[in-house]
């Protein structure tokens with residue numbers, strides 16, 4: 001199982017505290033009751049967004065958060081997703097969203113290994129869902145990890161545009177409760193891995209007609225009234 005590094009660090013630090021470990025258990029138990037992979041992914045995204053709302057609403061965060069449309073430093077890092085999230089993203093492609101298949105294949109070649117990923121050039125590390133205007137083409141369905149990737153400080157500090165390798169100066173917001181929820185989703189996942197590795201399992205790689213959908217039509221979230 002490939003866990004997202006930041007969420008895993010948070011989990012290791014806070015797992016002994018019931019106020020946090022209960023979040024992970026809540027997610028695990030709730031996901032067991034949902035049969036649709038797409039709804040499972042949307043449920044986790046909803047919970048992560050709810051926990052992040054409190055963090056993002058803080059006046060200091062509002063003042064110093066530089067993240068905005070077109071600022072895509074985070075989208076050149078290795079993002080881990082679950083198989084549920086992969087199916088959600090693959091549905092967008094199978095519905096007609098165009099992605100760069102050559103870029104996908106380049107990223108597939110390095111597997112889930114972060115060291116090999118960060119040896120790729122800046123251009124080859126860009127997320128397959130990052131549009132030519134540097135905005136996310138799947139924003140509403142973006143993975144949980146992307147929802148917690150928000151930084152404080154100057155945007156230039158987290159941009160890996162200069163040189164190679166993983167950005168070291170990124171100062172991520174503390175999204176601990178969201179991280180604990182993310183870990184619950186990864187514990188429950190059948191598989192997890194990088195966006196390229198996971199999404200490629202659910203799409204045609206040869207510009208052939210998309211495989212038959214396994215799930216129903218897209219629905220509005222049914223979790224908006226969930227009390228956390």
Ligand code: SF4
Nearest residue numbers: 075127129130136146
């Ligand atoms: S899914 Fe969207 S937000 Fe996440 S890395 Fe890709 S482009 Fe960025």
